[in-house]
Amino acid sequence: MLTTGTTRRGLLAGGAGLGLAASLPAQPRAQGRDPLRVGVMTDLSGPFAGAGSQPLFWGMETAVELFNERGGVDGRLVQPITADSQSRTETAINEMERLLGQERVEVVTGIYSSAHAVPLSGRFEQAKKIMWITSAIATAVLKDKNFRYVFRPTVHSDQYGEGSVAMIHENAQAKLGMAPDKVKLAIIYEDGPYGTGVAAAIEANAKQRNMPVVLKEAYSASAPDLSTLVTKLRRERADIVLQAGYNPDITLFLRQAKSGGLRFKMLIGHGAGWSQIDRLTETFGQDVNHMCNVDPAAAQMLDWSKLQPGVGELAQAFVTKYSEKHRVRDLPTHASMGFNNMWIFLNNVLAPAVRKTGGMTADALREAALEVDIPMGGTIQGYGVKFEPPGSAMAGQNARSIAVVMQFENGRSRVIWPSSIGQPPVLPLPPGHAYAAR
Numbered sequence: 001m002l003t004t005g006t007t008r009r010g011l012l013a014g015g016a017g018l019g020l021a022a023s024l025p026a027q028p029r030a031q032g033r034d035p036l037r038v039g040v041m042t043d044l045s046g047p048f049a050g051a052g053s054q055p056l057f058w059g060m061e062t063a064v065e066l067f068n069e070r071g072g073v074d075g076r077l078v079q080p081i082t083a084d085s086q087s088r089t090e091t092a093i094n095e096m097e098r099l100l101g102q103e104r105v106e107v108v109t110g111i112y113s114s115a116h117a118v119p120l121s122g123r124f125e126q127a128k129k130i131m132w133i134t135s136a137i138a139t140a141v142l143k144d145k146n147f148r149y150v151f152r153p154t155v156h157s158d159q160y161g162e163g164s165v166a167m168i169h170e171n172a173q174a175k176l177g178m179a180p181d182k183v184k185l186a187i188i189y190e191d192g193p194y195g196t197g198v199a200a201a202i203e204a205n206a207k208q209r210n211m212p213v214v215l216k217e218a219y220s221a222s223a224p225d226l227s228t229l230v231t232k233l234r235r236e237r238a239d240i241v242l243q244a245g246y247n248p249d250i251t252l253f254l255r256q257a258k259s260g261g262l263r264f265k266m267l268i269g270h271g272a273g274w275s276q277i278d279r280l281t282e283t284f285g286q287d288v289n290h291m292c293n294v295d296p297a298a299a300q301m302l303d304w305s306k307l308q309p310g311v312g313e314l315a316q317a318f319v320t321k322y323s324e325k326h327r328v329r330d331l332p333t334h335a336s337m338g339f340n341n342m343w344i345f346l347n348n349v350l351a352p353a354v355r356k357t358g359g360m361t362a363d364a365l366r367e368a369a370l371e372v373d374i375p376m377g378g379t380i381q382g383y384g385v386k387f388e389p390p391g392s393a394m395a396g397q398n399a400r401s402i403a404v405v406m407q408f409e410n411g412r413s414r415v416i417w418p419s420s421i422g423q424p425p426v427l428p429l430p431p432g433h434a435y436a437a438r
Helices: 008-012 047-069 089-102 114-127 157-176 193-208 227-236 248-259 277-288 311-326 333-357 362-370
Strands: 036-042 078-084 107-110 130-133 185-190 213-219 240-244 266-269 292-295 404-409 412-417
Touching: 036 047, 036 089, 036 333, 047 078, 047 107, 047 311, 047 333, 078 089, 089 107, 089 114, 107 333, 114 130, 114 193, 130 333, 130 362, 157 193, 157 240, 157 266, 157 292, 157 404, 157 412, 185 193, 185 227, 193 213, 193 240, 213 227, 227 248, 248 277, 277 404, 292 333, 311 333, 333 362
Parallel strands: 036 078, 036 107, 107 130, 185 213, 185 240, 240 266, 266 292
Antiparallel strands: 292 404, 404 412
């Protein structure tokens, strides 16, 4: 217990191959029964906690509990050494130094915020210790850095921009009655590495598809007033608003947009605060119905029968265990991200490294990570895992990760893109919706 790619068509493909839930050889090689100490750093306080870091932590907690219940690594249990980075970069750096120095761990998992991951990654690389990112998605964390000890099994921000723009482009004529190059886009984003990375990806994908961006505007996630931004959006009369933000800024924006009379055909969020559908529904009720979000799929959104053998059973065990403990109806995406990316580390990196070497040095973990080869459909979020090797532009990034576009309805989410695995979208916002263009 914690205390303090390839083709999109292949996303859910069945078939042979070792999936995430595949069992490893039972022969114990570890010397002694000492616990396997793993650092876990997330934001359990401050604004990031409510924007996804808390369910991320709970998902990781569930992974450790389930892994230990199943015997750990041949009887050696995982002992999490936890840290709260408190939604502050300086605290995250201090906690990293404590975990690596005082606690002497070889790996730290977690890392919710890209604003933390950017400065931390270089420090982990210099220390030659493993940084295993379960959430922070900014492409800038890894791009052109050629890191050897930093790994990210989840998606990166370029994939968010691809998802939202592609979904609108593919549905513009049929759903909006507009040619794609006539659909006016507005991009608003918090000005940290996360928001900046997503906004750049949206703009680049829009340019590739000749879709006009009528406004691209950054703001501080702690801004006390966004009414000027609302005024600019009203003036530009954007059809689609695309936002990258956390929780307080999203809440402030939606409130001021409604009172300021801003209307649009669709609003698409991009992870972080937009993945907290339970919190958004609690605050706004029906007003967030049919709005969209881009993120890796939550486990309960997928057809488990189409996953690799054994992965559906793992997904069921996770969803049941998490739901019973935290009493939620629709698991937040960050809960699945926390569980999935922690399970990949425990089952596919830690266990093989310990069995091969008898220990868990950073170099043994690094070698095991580079050997991971999970096919599409081999994880509870539908994607596979194969890390880009040293020397590539995105060294340490999972080349088989995939983001989907989901749509909200009555506090639940459903996948609408890629169309091969999604349901038809409700587009535009229906008449009578609080934010629907009149």
